[in-house]
Amino acid sequence: MPPKDMKIIAMGCMQCMYAASDLAGTMKLQYDGTVRIIRMPCTARLDINFILKALQEGADGVLVIGCHPGDCAYKTGNLGAERRVRFAKKLVGQLGMNEGRVRMVMVSAAEGDKFAAYINEFADEIRAIGPNPIRL
Numbered sequence: 001m002p003p004k005d006m007k008i009i010a011m012g013c014m015q016c017m018y019a020a021s022d023l024a025g026t027m028k029l030q031y032d033g034t035v036r037i038i039r040m041p042c043t044a045r046l047d048i049n050f051i052l053k054a055l056q057e058g059a060d061g062v063l064v065i066g067c068h069p070g071d072c073a074y075k076t077g078n079l080g081a082e083r084r085v086r087f088a089k090k091l092v093g094q095l096g097m098n099e100g101r102v103r104m105v106m107v108s109a110a111e112g113d114k115f116a117a118y119i120n121e122f123a124d125e126i127r128a129i130g131p132n133p134i135r136l
C-alpha cells in the first residue's frame with residue numbers, strides 16, 4: 001500500500017500528546033505523514049464511537065495518545081481511556097478486523113522523540129496489517 005493512501009488517526013490530549021507533537025516538530029523529528037492528529041482536552045473525552053467511526057470512515061488505524069499514569073490533568077482520564085481502548089480493540093476483533101488497528105500509548109509533553117517513535121512504529125504496524133477492509 002503506498003503510504004499516501006494510508007490513513008492513521010492519532011487522538012490525544014492537549015496536555016501531553018499535542019505538546020509532544022509540537023516538540024517533535026521543534027526538534028525537527030520526522031514522523032509518518034499519513035497521520036492526522038486530533039486533539040482533545042483529555043483522553044477522558046475519548047468515546048469508543050470515535051474509534052469505530054474513524055475506522056468506518058476509512059482510517060486504517062487509530063492511535064490514542066494520553067498522558068502517563070499520574071500526569072493526567074483530570075487525574076484518571078487516561079486510565080479510563082485505556083479501558084475504553086481495550087474494549088474497542090475487542091469490538092474491532094469481533095467485527096473481523098485486526099485488533100492491532102487500535103492502540104493506546106502514553107507520552108509526556110517532554111517526549112517529542114517518543115511521540116515520533118510511537119507514530120512511526122504504529123504506521124509500520126498498520127502498513128504490515130494492510131488496508132482497512134471496510135474502507136468505504
Ligand code: FES
Nearest residue numbers: 013042067072073
Ligand atoms: Fe492527558 Fe488526561 S490530560 S490524558
